[in-house]
Amino acid sequence: MMDMRAPSGLRFMKMHGLGNDFVVIDSRGGGAVTTPALARALGDRNRGVGFDQLAEIRDSDKADFALDFWNSDGSRAGACGNATRCVSDYMMTVLGRGAVSLVTARGALAALRRDDGLVSVNMGQPQTDWADVPLARAVDTLHLPLPGDPVAVGMGNPHCVFFVPDAEAVDLAGVGRGHEVDPLFPQATNVEFASLTAPDRLRLRVWERGAGITLACGSGACAVAVAAHQRGLTGRRVVLDMDGGALEIDWRDDGVWMTGPVAHVFDGWLTPAFLAAYP
Numbered sequence: 001m002m003d004m005r006a007p008s009g010l011r012f013m014k015m016h017g018l019g020n021d022f023v024v025i026d027s028r029g030g031g032a033v034t035t036p037a038l039a040r041a042l043g044d045r046n047r048g049v050g051f052d053q054l055a056e057i058r059d060s061d062k063a064d065f066a067l068d069f070w071n072s073d074g075s076r077a078g079a080c081g082n083a084t085r086c087v088s089d090y091m092m093t094v095l096g097r098g099a100v101s102l103v104t105a106r107g108a109l110a111a112l113r114r115d116d117g118l119v120s121v122n123m124g125q126p127q128t129d130w131a132d133v134p135l136a137r138a139v140d141t142l143h144l145p146l147p148g149d150p151v152a153v154g155m156g157n158p159h160c161v162f163f164v165p166d167a168e169a170v171d172l173a174g175v176g177r178g179h180e181v182d183p184l185f186p187q188a189t190n191v192e193f194a195s196l197t198a199p200d201r202l203r204l205r206v207w208e209r210g211a212g213i214t215l216a217c218g219s220g221a222c223a224v225a226v227a228a229h230q231r232g233l234t235g236r237r238v239v240l241d242m243d244g245g246a247l248e249i250d251w252r253d254d255g256v257w258m259t260g261p262v263a264h265v266f267d268g269w270l271t272p273a274f275l276a277a278y279p
């Protein structure tokens with residue numbers, strides 16, 4: 001019988017930000033362990049643990065830690081705002097601090113815990129040039145040549161933002177995948193449908209690249225806030241109401257700040273047998 005007091009295998013943490021859920025592996029002090037096959041297997045909600053994204057914490061000589069992101073289909077993601085907030089909160093506890101620095105594929109980021117317990121991350125400046133999103137050819141990112149007149153914004157990952165009269169009425173499951181793989185986005189894209197509900201508030205529903213419909217998307221919320229301001233719909237500070245709850249976005253001179261709740265739900269151990277099956 002397995003001794004539950006002395007688990008073997010690989011430890012993981014299960015976290016979420018507004019229901020956007022994550023498996024987090026802390027690989028500091030060792031080598032990276034995630035492969036596309038392991039991410040896909042772990043992301044399976046029936047045969048694995050299940051998650052929208054996997055985040056792997058690694059050592060960094062430039063910041064407190066580095067973070068790599070994987071989607072549940074096994075693909076890599078350059079940014080994940082909600083996982084960044086969750087892992088930063090964990091690292092602030094580990095390091096006994098109220099603020100941390102980190103490095104992701106997009107570069108150096110900073111996070112802090114506010115007095116009200118909510119966690120903020122500076123996601124950096126948005127990428128509004130077509131080549132940086134990236135798009136397949138030179139077009140106006142504020143008015144893409146696609147039906148629905150969407151906006152393209154990069155937040156370290158690509159976003160295609162549609163402003164619609166009523167986000168609730170969109171058949172997200174029906175149209176999401178088609179937009180995700182639109183040839184204008186050579187690396188595919190996250191897809192957002194947003195409607196203005198107040199001068200500083202939007203309702204947002206998200207189809208994520210590599211994960212499908214999720215309850216919330218941090219980088220998506222940032223992209224929508226940037227697009228809404230660029231289109232003259234809002235100021236620089238807005239609240240985004242998603243299926244899993246609300247995020248505050250503030251596009252400041254030093255970058256796009258995102259603030260919201262985080263949750264560390266449980267820890268577990270991946271068995272040696274599971275790990276051996278998905279090298």
Ligand SMILES: N[C@@H](CCC[C@H](N)C(=O)O)C(=O)O
Pocket residue numbers: 020052053071076077078079080081082083157158190208209210211214216217218219220
């Ligand atoms: N949930 C995330 C975004 C995750 C990455 C995305 N699916 C991609 O492939 O770019 C967030 O909170 O930002």
